[in-house]
Amino acid sequence: MINLAIIGGGPAGLSAGLYATRGGIKDVVLFERGMPGGQITSSSEIENYPGVKEIMSGIDFMQPWQEQCFRFGLTHNMNEVQMVAKNGDHFDIHLSDGSKIESKAVILSTGGRPKKAHIKGEDEFWGRGVSTCATCDGFFYKNKEVAVLGGGDTALEEAIYLTRMCSKVYLIHRRDGFRAAPVTIEHVKNNPKIEILTPMVIEEVYGDNSGVSGIRLNNIETNEKRELNVPGVFIFVGYDVNTGILRQNDGSMLCKMNDMGQVMVNLNMKTSVEGLFAAGDIRESSQKQVVIAAGDGATAALSAIEYLQSMG
Ligand SMILES: Cc1cc2nc3c(=O)[nH]c(=O)nc-3n(C[C@H](O)[C@H](O)[C@H](O)COP(=O)(O)OP(=O)(O)OC[C@H]3O[C@@H](n4cnc5c(N)ncnc54)[C@H](O)[C@@H]3O)c2cc1C
Known part of the structure; x- marks a missing residue:
């Protein structure tokens, strides 16, 4: 039986590992399932982590995290977790190789992934002009024109956010109506920097080695084509949270989830199940940033230490 299982090795999981092992917990x-680092390793640039002045790629940025986080005794089991189940006063961790490991406490930090729109050029320019995060990348387009794809709350809120630094924001949506809060729709419609383009789809994102230079649009009612010379395209068509491991054999979820399929936690990152904690993009209301995931991981580890001590 191990003391603590941390599932997912992104910023949340790595900082949880650092705090738990440095806090004196053995057998963590x-x-x-892959190399630790998480989703940020797919980004070509990060420049908003406090204390790190250089702009660097996500891979370079996460490299020292691994070194630091494994220094105090954390071990890496390179395996995919299939399911976590509560079994009396401990948890069973079922692994993809068929084995099972027992743990007294668990921190869930499996993160998630923004959904792709499956547009031509999206993969090629992913992280090089195609973005899924205005907070992360908006600043790179200061005083430039950008396009936003999507029609839900996130797309509209991010479009408004981008108007603070960009000279113009084209909001592209396949339907004439938006599926967002009425007040947000009003704010979008009244914002002079936003031009709404509906019912339109992006057919292609194009560019060259230096990144995106434009997008090709199609009006799905009239078939009219249009091109926009924008260096940045923000895609907000949904977000998948990696919570599959919480599904039990009877179809229920191990702990309480909100309507958006995110794990519900309190301010100490405790879930509805004793000894089970969640940190990072997987938890409700996360702002989905590296610094926030890291803070969550530290909080979850400190809560887990307290829990393990209370078990004796
Ligand atoms: C392209 C891109 C650019 C971004 N840019 C920025 C930025 O500039 N600044 C910023 O602050 N944030 C940025 N973000 C957001 C940031 O990456 C996330 O908020 C952060 O990585 C969340 O950390 P996490 O630890 O919660 O989850 P993740 O980073 O998603 O890590 C979860 C880990 O869990 C593993 N995992 C999942 N399921 C299992 C399983 N069943 N078994 C074993 N392992 C599993 C995954 O392999 C992954 O490594 C960006 C994200 C993307 C995609």
């Missing part, structure tokens, strides 16, 4: 295992 990080289950990460």
Whole structure:
């Protein structure tokens, strides 16, 4: 039986591992199906992590995290977790190789992934002009024109956010109506920097080695084509949270989830199940940023230490 299983080795899981092991907990295992680092390793640039002045790629940025986080005894089990189940006063961690590991406490930090729109050029320019995060990348387009794809609350709120630094924001949506809060729709319609383009789809994102130079649009009612010379395209068509491991054999979820399929936690990152904690993009109301995931991981680890001590 191990003391603590941390599932997912992104910023949340790695900082949880650092705080738990440095806090004196023995037998702490990080289950990460690939190399630790998380989603940020797919980004070509990060410049909003406090204390790190240089702009660097996500891979370079996460490299020292691994070194630091494994220094105090954290071990990496390179395996995919299939399911976590409560079994009396401990948890069973079922792994994809068919084995099972028992743990007294668990921190869930499996993160998530923004959904792709499956547009031509999206993969090629992912992280090089195609973005899914205005907070992360908006600043790179200061005083420039950008396009936003999507029609829900997130797309509209991010479009408004981008008007603070961009000279113009084209909001592209396949329907004439938006699925967002009426007040947000009003704010979008009244914002002089936003031009709404509906019912339109992006057919292609194009550019060259230096990044995106434009997008090709199609009006799905009239078939009229249009091109926009924008260096940045923000895609907000949904977000998948990696919570599959919480699904039990009877179809129920191990802990309480909100309507958006995110894990519900309190301010100490405690879930509705004793000994089960959640941190990072997987939890409700996360702002989905590296610094926030790291803070969550530290909080979850401190809560887990307290829980383990209370078990004796
Ligand atoms: C392209 C891009 C650019 C971004 N840019 C920025 C930025 O500039 N600034 C910023 O602050 N944030 C940025 N973000 C957001 C940031 O990456 C996330 O908020 C952060 O990584 C969340 O950390 P996490 O630890 O919660 O989850 P993740 O980073 O998603 O890590 C979860 C980990 O869990 C693993 N995992 C999942 N399921 C299992 C399983 N069943 N078994 C084992 N392992 C599993 C995954 O492999 C992954 O490594 C960006 C995101 C993307 C995609």
